[in-house]
Amino acid sequence: MEEQFLQAQKMEAVGTLVGGIAHDFNNMLAGISGNLYLSKKKLHPVNDAYVYNKIESMESLANHAASIIKQLLTFARKGQLTMHQIDLPPLIHGALSLLRSSVPENIHIEENITNEPLNILGDDTLIHQILMNLINNAHHALDGKTHPVIGVTLQATTLDEDFVAAHVGGKAGRYAQLSISDNGIGIDTKHLDRVFEPFFTTKSQGQGTGLGLAMVFGAVQSHSGLISVKSELGTGTTFDIYFPINEPQQNPIPQLPPKRSSSVRVATILLVDDDVMVRETVAEALETQGYIVVQAENGQVAMNLFDVYQDTISLAVLDAVMPVCGGSKVADYIHQSFPDFPIVFMTGYDKDRVLADQKHHSNTVILNKPTPLDELMITIEQLI
Ligand SMILES: Nc1ncnc2c1ncn2[C@@H]1O[C@H](COP(=O)(O)OP(=O)(O)OP(=O)(O)O)[C@@H](O)[C@H]1O
Numbered sequence: 001m002e003e004q005f006l007q008a009q010k011m012e013a014v015g016t017l018v019g020g021i022a023h024d025f026n027n028m029l030a031g032i033s034g035n036l037y038l039s040k041k042k043l044h045p046v047n048d049a050y051v052y053n054k055i056e057s058m059e060s061l062a063n064h065a066a067s068i069i070k071q072l073l074t075f076a077r078k079g080q081l082t083m084h085q086i087d088l089p090p091l092i093h094g095a096l097s098l099l100r101s102s103v104p105e106n107i108h109i110e111e112n113i114t115n116e117p118l119n120i121l122g123d124d125t126l127i128h129q130i131l132m133n134l135i136n137n138a139h140h141a142l143d144g145k146t147h148p149v150i151g152v153t154l155q156a157t158t159l160d161e162d163f164v165a166a167h168v169g170g171k172a173g174r175y176a177q178l179s180i181s182d183n184g185i186g187i188d189t190k191h192l193d194r195v196f197e198p199f200f201t202t203k204s205q206g207q208g209t210g211l212g213l214a215m216v217f218g219a220v221q222s223h224s225g226l227i228s229v230k231s232e233l234g235t236g237t238t239f240d241i242y243f244p245i246n247e248p249q250q251n252p253i254p255q256l257p258p259k260r261s262s263s264v265r266v267a268t269i270l271l272v273d274d275d276v277m278v279r280e281t282v283a284e285a286l287e288t289q290g291y292i293v294v295q296a297e298n299g300q301v302a303m304n305l306f307d308v309y310q311d312t313i314s315l316a317v318l319d320a321v322m323p324v325c326g327g328s329k330v331a332d333y334i335h336q337s338f339p340d341f342p343i344v345f346m347t348g349y350d351k352d353r354v355l356a357d358q359k360h361h362s363n364t365v366i367l368n369k370p371t372p373l374d375e376l377m378i379t380i381e382q383l384i
């Protein structure tokens with residue numbers, strides 16, 4: 001029990017550390033990707049082929065780095081989440097059909113999914129990723145095995161006080177239990193405690209980064225779920241995941257504001273971000289599109305600027321988390337006088353947590369960081 005607690009504390013500490021680094025890297029990557037985008041726009045794909053191709057390889061490296069950062073943010077529970085009511089059995093069945101083709105045909109997949117509806121509050125992309133990582137690991141553990149089998153079981157279960165206490169966190173009650181098992185090589189007892197740590201891998205370099213289970217761990221926690229692993233060397237491994245069952249809500253989740261179209265481009269935009277590299281890159285991209293940009297490095301400066309320029313500013317692009325005063329406060333300030341004022345948030349954090357009050361506001365759109373600049377431009381055009 002004490003060991004479980006220490007393990008949980010260690011994972012929490014690693015999560016905090018990794019989350020902070022990943023957030024900073026995410027901002028830098030946004031700057032890098034943005035500058036590459038701007039440089040590429042100045043080039044001709046054929047006449048400047050050499051530099052153009054170099055920029056494209058840098059873009060693909062930046063995308064790869066962004067996917068690593070995304071897994072780290074998921075582990076640290078700072079990734080983007082879109083939680084809604086999900087009936088788990090059809091989702092798991094559908095995901096499994098998609099994943100079937102990524103697993104060699106000689107591996108038998110034994111699917112045992114309940115017919116009963118199991119409603120949970122979840123993010124379907126994350127659940128797909130959880131399943132994909134666990135199936136991938138099982139597949140690798142089955143290398144060279146004569147009768148390789150992966151089992152996927154989904155059923156309702158009730159967890160009692162003793163069980164949740166032993167697993168640190170969670171409440172006793174009804175859960176959807178998803179079990180992924182394999183009859184592969186198994187995990188050495190001395191590694192069992194470490195498999196969820198980011199970058200822990202027994203695979204050779206280039207074969208694995210050790211982020212799969214770290215991502216799964218964070219994703220399960222984001223769903224207020226529990227995860228456990230049982231394994232025996234030479235016999236196989238089972239991962240059990242428990243998602244709390246949530247009965248459907250009566251109130252439907254509000255939709256995003258309807259898109260408005262407009263061909264008017266000459267508009268002034270208030271751009272607020274504490275990261276100078278992100279801010280200048282976005283500003284340059286906006287100016288290239290013909291917008292006039294008023295920049296601020298934090299929320300306080302932004303509110304002062306808004307007081308002066310409120311008659312000319314048509315839209316605000318706000319970073320969510322900034323020192324001194326964050327984007328949410330600025331949005332509230334603007335909305336006090338102009339309730340329908342269009343606002344675009346760019347956030348590297350979990351938007352449900354950081355921008356919980358903002359996301360249902362009319363004419364407010366929340367984009368993930370690093371935000372592809374073309375996506376930002378389209379969003380702005382639709383809002384203005
Ligand atoms: N089903 C399994 N059977 C045996 N060992 C496993 C299994 N799942 C995970 N492991 C062990 O846990 C380690 C960490 O798994 P994880 O998915 O986090 O990283 P990885 O698979 O090594 O790399 P990545 O998923 O980033 O490509 C693996 O290297 C392996 O040693």
Ligand SMILES: [Mg+2]
Nearest residue numbers: 136137212213
């Ligand atoms: Mg893996």
